[in-house]
Amino acid sequence: MSEPAIPRPEGFTRCYGCGRDNPLGLALDFQRDGDAVVAPFTPAPEHGGYGRLLHGGVTATLLDEAFGWASYSLLGRIAMTTDLAITFHAALHCGEALTVRGFVERHDERTAVVRAEIRGATGRLGATGTGTLRFVSRRAVERIGGFAT
Numbered sequence: 001m002s003e004p005a006i007p008r009p010e011g012f013t014r015c016y017g018c019g020r021d022n023p024l025g026l027a028l029d030f031q032r033d034g035d036a037v038v039a040p041f042t043p044a045p046e047h048g049g050y051g052r053l054l055h056g057g058v059t060a061t062l063l064d065e066a067f068g069w070a071s072y073s074l075l076g077r078i079a080m081t082t083d084l085a086i087t088f089h090a091a092l093h094c095g096e097a098l099t100v101r102g103f104v105e106r107h108d109e110r111t112a113v114v115r116a117e118i119r120g121a122t123g124r125l126g127a128t129g130t131g132t133l134r135f136v137s138r139r140a141v142e143r144i145g146g147f148a149t
Contacts, residue, residue, distance in 0.1 A: 009138065026047075026062070028100065042097050047094055054092040060084065067084075067102055069102055071107075077112070098121075113131070
């Protein structure tokens, strides 16, 4: 991760995926890395499904966060996911250091098509996701209840 941390929108601190003020959240901290965004994450035991296996819903959240941060950092646009598809390639385990990476595949003035991946410490591919995001204004997010503390 060669570039500095991505500045966060003001008042955006309670997000389950990346909020610094959410004691129950995942506390992801994405950075730019060339044409991608990257965050390290080590799941706690509480993130498990079957025993030490990372819960699929947490996996989905990791991928979805990478989508959003890719849009925000690489395109300068706040966006909301309208479509999400996941492929699980190999087991991911609680306590295992993971790397979450997100990319923008293409975009137009209203939407972006994004992809993300999660790899284990050895580089083993655990999960991939693709999604469609719709760009929204900060005002629209505030109107539907976002950025609230």
